[in-house]
Amino acid sequence: MQLLRKINELKSVLGADRQNGLSIGFVPTMGALHLGHLSLVDLAAAENDRVVVSIFVNPTQFNDPNDLKNYPRSLENDLSLLSSRLCDYIFYPSVEEMYPDPDTRKFDFGSLEIVMEGKFRPGHFKGVAQVVSKLFSIVDPHKAYFGRKDFQQYSIIKNMVKQLEMPVQLVACETVREADGLAMSSRNALLTKEHRQIAPLIYRFLQEAKDESVAHSPEDVRRHVIEKINSVSLFRLEYFEIVDDLTLKNVSTWDEEGVKVGCIAVFAGSVRLIDNIVFEK
Numbered sequence: 001m002q003l004l005r006k007i008n009e010l011k012s013v014l015g016a017d018r019q020n021g022l023s024i025g026f027v028p029t030m031g032a033l034h035l036g037h038l039s040l041v042d043l044a045a046a047e048n049d050r051v052v053v054s055i056f057v058n059p060t061q062f063n064d065p066n067d068l069k070n071y072p073r074s075l076e077n078d079l080s081l082l083s084s085r086l087c088d089y090i091f092y093p094s095v096e097e098m099y100p101d102p103d104t105r106k107f108d109f110g111s112l113e114i115v116m117e118g119k120f121r122p123g124h125f126k127g128v129a130q131v132v133s134k135l136f137s138i139v140d141p142h143k144a145y146f147g148r149k150d151f152q153q154y155s156i157i158k159n160m161v162k163q164l165e166m167p168v169q170l171v172a173c174e175t176v177r178e179a180d181g182l183a184m185s186s187r188n189a190l191l192t193k194e195h196r197q198i199a200p201l202i203y204r205f206l207q208e209a210k211d212e213s214v215a216h217s218p219e220d221v222r223r224h225v226i227e228k229i230n231s232v233s234l235f236r237l238e239y240f241e242i243v244d245d246l247t248l249k250n251v252s253t254w255d256e257e258g259v260k261v262g263c264i265a266v267f268a269g270s271v272r273l274i275d276n277i278v279f280e281k
């Protein structure tokens, strides 16, 4: 396992691998790794000859400076977790290495970027597209792995790859959860004890929503979930929407074509948590 901080160093080792006909799997992360990240690394290792993991807390995707400042960073622990996996290269660039000049590129994801996360985190997906497109052009992977936990982010990246005709195959990976159902997230480490105790309710309410969907309309299910979250005083809901997984538009009946996904963002104290559930119809 090699730790590389410079773009040219990474390009050089990967260029040699590519010349030797080796396939490259890529897992972009912001570090503070947990078993969710490692599940992506393991799948990348199973499907590719070489695995690259990037660790970069990308400033351009943070709309809240405090969130950026407080985002957990734990390189030593990340390296030790990755050393137990089949990971070949860790790319750990500085902000100056990634952005020697301000990134002024514009992206347009149409309606995909104005709903849900886009509504509450203006500019977030522009930043995600900036960093992921840069990383893709540096690593030039055959396959890149993303978690379904960040469902809207995956939609945006799929759209970006299509628009820019990038030669990479995207792989979406299931959400890894704690034993009590809470979706693993680097931000979970920031929860206070009492917020950590109630946090699993988010997924419990999503599962109840799925049960309720058998007999209730999407709008009724949506209202029930909102009521339940609002009944927990330590939560502050940002949104819960039931959307089509391709257009991200709200669905009004379960009979519409396509897969429906319930997406939620909740503050538990000062920590913002997101999760989602697929309604199998």
Ligand code: AMP
Binding pocket: 028, 029, 030, 031, 035, 036, 037, 039, 040, 145, 146, 147, 148, 149, 150, 173, 174, 175, 176, 177, 183, 184, 185, 186
């Ligand atoms: P992050 O470091 O939060 O930017 O996440 C890096 C990648 O790991 C993204 O593709 C996430 O969707 C994915 N990821 C984060 N948490 C989980 C999880 N609990 N299960 C599966 N993938 C995850």
